[in-house]
Amino acid sequence: MPEATFGVIGGGMMGEALIARLLDQGIFAPGAVLVSDPQAARREVLHQTYGVQTTDNNQAVIDAAETVLLAIKPQVLAAVAGTLKFPNHETPPLLLSILAGTTLARLQAAFPSWAVVRAMPNTPATVGAGVTALAAGASVSEEQRSQARTIFASVGTVVEVPESQMDAVTALSGSGPGYLALVVEALADGGVAVGLPRAVALELAIATVRGTGELLHQGDLHPAVLKDRVTSPGGTTIAGIAALEAGGMRSALMAAVRSAYLRSQELGQS
Structure with a gap:
């Protein structure tokens, strides 16, 4: 050989x-x-x-x-x-x-x-x-x-x-695709709820997440800057963001990372 x-x-x-x-x-x-x-x-x-x-x-x-x-x-x-x-x-x-x-x-x-x-x-x-x-x-x-x-x-x-x-890396980027898959699924479900065909809603959700990540990366933008750019006074985006904040999305994602971090620590000690 x-x-x-x-x-x-x-x-x-x-x-x-x-x-x-x-x-x-x-x-x-x-x-x-x-x-x-x-x-x-x-x-x-x-x-x-x-x-x-x-x-x-x-x-x-x-x-x-x-x-x-x-x-x-x-x-x-x-x-x-x-x-x-x-x-x-x-x-x-x-x-x-x-x-x-x-x-x-x-x-x-x-x-x-x-x-x-x-x-x-x-x-x-x-x-x-x-x-x-x-x-x-x-x-x-x-x-x-x-x-x-x-x-x-x-x-x-x-x-x-x-x-x-x-362990923190594992919790964020290692497990992160699972979190984002859930976000994409939820966005697609939202699209279906307001009348989009399932296939179209899923395609739009995937493309939106992919494109937003690329925009943040290539533009070297802080997420808050991009959020503010697409959020006009009294518009649709701020209405949606308000609903997300009321539902605790931000704190739920932070808690997901922390839970995964603690679990990674446990597995490393076993």
């Missing part, structure tokens, strides 16, 4: 999203990528679709790759790591973990002598529109930090945070 420079342990949805974007942007060539997955059908799909090397042997990935993306379920970390033997390296290899709630300390214990970066991408990364927060371990070099940013920038925006803020 040819030597790989980028290895992936776990060929699921997020692993595939990163592989697809990295290859599409020319960051890695297909022959330089080695993916391990226990399911033969999944290995075949990845090989046929992207031309990458595949295996059911996690050790082969560890032995070959300079950078490894760990994309398994958090609950199987100990079982997977326990079967691995770690060769001596002059320079610590780079491990990128997307395991939710799994601390740098636990990852470092499972992958001794490796440089570890903990990452929290969200589901829009699967369409190249995600946001990923990175927390780097103490042994990560500046070159490896830059490489981690490049890899995750292939699927969207990248921010770096202290590990102490990763």
